[in-house]
Amino acid sequence: MGDCSAWEDVPRLQVRQFTDRAMREVPSLAQEILDGICREHPKLPLLVDESGELIALVGIRRALEDFVQHLVLAEGRPHHVHLEVFQEFGRGEGLHGRSLDSLQAMYRLGVRLAWRRLAEIGQQVCIPPPAMYELAESGFAFLDGLVDQTVRGYAEAAARQAGERLRLQRKLTQALIAEHGEPADPVHTRSLAEHAARIGWALPERVAVGVLLRPGRECVAPAVGQGVLLDMENEQPLMIVPDPALAGRPELLRRSMKGWSGAIGPAVALTEAAKSLRWAGAAVRLMERGLLPSGRLLHCTEYTEALVLLPPEELIGDLTRRCLAPLADCGPTQGRRLAETLLAWLETRGGAPEVAARLGVHPQTVRYRMRQIRELWGDEVDDPDRRFELELVLRAQRLRGELSEPIR
Structure with a gap:
């Protein structure tokens, strides 16, 4: 809309006649708009305020009054006055789970019905078409302001809901991982069910x-x-x-x-x-x-x-020192090679060729190392319990990267 308004060319008396008639029809128009919205959205909850009036009806009526009154105050160029009731409406709709699309559909329906009534009044008092076109544009701009208020309230409600869900979800998580007595404790199970129900989580x-x-x-x-x-x-x-x-x-x-x-x-x-x-x-x-x-x-x-x-390091460490004591006098390189050979032999229970393939060395090298192992451990390598302990500590060393991985 430009700086010059088409309403400036309309005689003030005519403008007053238009606004007076429109204001008289606001209550019935507001009811017509609410009835239309309820038909299109039958599940819309109609809440009442402290005086017993429908909150939605009060909001529609205030919006219409605000729009019409500013025809006179702003010379035909209505501007939006912040209406808290629409912010509250947005909060309520968000909490009831309706989408922004459904809210905007309600508003569009309201604007269509309002424009139809205002157009009839405009014809009755002979308002020129350019002024009425301008009024239509102003009506949609006014609607945008109401939508902004509603969206703000909707976003606040959504944020509160999300925060509350996270809080309840954390309470459920903490209840699930809490240490308690018997696994089948009915009190604990009932508590979990209550926490889960608050966020709609099905207990698995x-x-x-x-x-x-x-x-x-x-x-x-x-x-x-x-x-x-x-x-x-x-x-x-x-x-x-x-x-x-x-x-x-x-x-x-x-x-x-x-x-x-x-x-x-x-x-x-x-x-x-x-x-x-x-x-x-x-x-x-x-x-x-x-x-x-x-x-x-x-x-x-x-x-x-x-x-x-790996986690029980103290126990494994003590067992390692006892089981691998025979390697104490060997150098680091020799000790590691003997340990890898012993582990390969324990894992394969095979002869020199199988152990050699696992280590990537010559079978004769394996035979030489096995003679050294028998000299160091003696008959202990034939004892099932000792072999089990040796395999445990050697596998732990390999997991820690102290021994090489076998060739698969």
Whole structure:
């Protein structure tokens, strides 16, 4: 609209006649608009204010009055006055789960009905067409202002809802991983059901708990989907995966965790989630020390050997010193070669050719080393219990990178 308004050419008396008639019809027009909206959106909840009036009806009436009154005050160029009732309407609609599209559809319907009535009044008092066209443009600009107010309220409600859901989700997560008494404790199970019901989470039979390593301070939470619970409040975020063996679940996790790393524990009964968490935590600690691969989400069940042998360092360390005492007088290189040969022999239970193929050396070299091993350990290498202990400590050394990987 330009600086010169078409309404400036309309006699003031005529403008007053138009606005007076429009103001008299505001109550019936507001009711007509609300009735039309209710027909189009029958599930729209109609709340009342403290005086018992319908909040939606009050809002529509105020908007119409504001628009018409400013025809006189602004010489035919209405401007939007902030109406808190529309912000509150947006909050209410957001909390009831309606979309912004449905809200805007209601507003468009209201504008059509209002324009039809104002056009009739314009004809009755002979308002020139250019002024009425300008009024239509002003009406849509006025509508934009109301929509802005509603969207603001809607966004506030959405933010509050999201924050509340995250708070309730964290309470559920903490309840799931909490240590408690008997796995089948009915009190604990009932508590979990209550927490889950607040966020609409269906209790699964089994869960797996993941511990995540943030790729950066400002990283965005992984898009794991609604069924997977995330607790991003910890330094190392937690993830609870329902029914992890469900078809498509592993692939969904793989895609959604791109850029993230961490470990996911074994699947356990719902009330034993703390056990899965312990394994995931142990795996993450090994990842941080470089003893397990990083840069992706590891499944603990694929690294059982490392998780069994590496965390109890004191016990394994003491057993290692006792079992490998015969190597104390050997040099580092010789000791490592003998240890690798002994482990290859224990794993294959084969002769020199099989052990040599595993080590990538000549069979005669293996025979020479095995003679040295028998001289150092004697009959102990034939004792089943001693062989088991030797294989344990040597496998642990290989997992730590102290011995070479065999040739497959």
